[in-house]
Amino acid sequence: MTIDNTPDADDAFTLAGVVLRSRFLLGTAGYPSPQVLGRAIEASGAQVVTLGLKRELAGGGDAHAGFVEIVRDAVRTRGAHLLPNTAGCRSAREAVTLAHMARELMGTHWIKLEVVGDEHTLQPDPFELVAAAGELVREGFEVFPYCTDDLVTCQRLLDAGCRILMPWGAPIGSGQGLLNPWALRTLRARLPEATLIVDAGLGAPSHAAQAMELGFDAVLLNSAVAQAVDPVRMARAFGHAIEAGRLGRRAGLIAAQDMAVASTPVGGRPFEL
Template sequence: MKDTVSIYGTELNSRLLIGSALYPSPQIMQDAIIASGAEIVTLSISRQNPQDNGGQHFWNIIQSLGVHILPNTAGCHSVKDAVNMAKMSREIFQTDWVKLELVGDDYNLQPDPIDLVQATEILLNDGFKVLPYCTDDLVIARHLVELGCEVLMPWGSPIGTGKGLLNPYALQAIRDRYPDITLIVDSGIGLPSHAVQAMEMGVDAILLNTAIAHANKPQQMAEAFKKSIEAGRSAYLAGPMTEQKSAQPSTPKIDSPFWHHSA
């Protein structure tokens, strides 16, 4: 049986989602997406509109890759703006998927938890398949799941910081509380080692943009993240060893003393 990840019933082989912003050129973006093996690419009509002449070349590149499009509501600061942008994206890109982003604070671009829940309810009732970008708060996660979200996208750390997982405990709590929800760590992942750490926790997938787009060699970094996510997933499925309080010899000799961890 293949180890796939489900996005509202769509089964995907790749556990890496990739963004389309910030690349030095459209060609570098295309090469990085291909190298990543990602099957989902995020984009925003606030940055690239395929209906205007300026965005047509960009849109043609994305279409040629044969990937799933995940429109996002990046830059929205109100429920009304986010809902309107989601509806525009559905019409333009012909998909009911939406990565719901709602900025609550311009200092660290933290998602607004209250408006996020409200906008999620509106969009779910309108037939959207909502992938909400949220903080790692377990209670907010509960509200989103109770509304009907099948996917959650908590941050690892503030977007664009590259700081990795600031609160692994909080992410693990969401994973343990909702084992059947597709959990995607979104934002703050700066190194392949950060991605490995998240995947070893049982997270289902990683969404990346800045860490790849701003690398000196985006294509090579995309390949590195692809491999690290695969390694982290394999480690999770293999079942990591239990940490010990004291050293344990890997090859104890007969009649040689060594410390035992008493129960």
């Protein structure tokens, strides 16, 4: 079973100039086998898949080749778009160099820009990130920067020429969900023209639905699917949750209140039978 994420006519998702049916971006690391990865991509309905260039360059053996071939097969046969990433980079210079390698090897100017500043939390380094983003934008890349939910950092990335921002929900792989909904809600309100994609830290489909209910444009995740007991079923669950969250946002969520409000108005005389 696959997810039908066909958008309404007035709700098409355009990402970096490409119209997509799905708002689910899926990572490809850590799956138990290439076959499971392939089925998870299909079940998710995702049309954008990420691939770590450092992992590909360092990889070896039949298993690694199988993972890479599954990703490329999704690009060829399912109309998916490849989003290479600079995971593991610790400086702007390293990330820029790796981005150029990705463009040459993978034939895409899309790059998920990651520059880690702290080894414990894997929190992005805002200074190196902005520096790398500005340089890559000038060199013709479509930069997808992985960042925190800090408003000023996000504004600086937009000033550097980024059109897409990927703030974390929580530290990578932590599964904690949206640790600071207020900050994410503020980003959506203050940056209405930017494409905002929650990336990292989600552990359950309900977390993805919550992100979409906040008005985010899409969700990117990896560990919650790859490390699930049943990755294929989990990929399907996230696909449904993302669609449900988006539909809920568009339908109009009722405001939360501190008091009970009767769903059935009561007034006047009792009914006479």
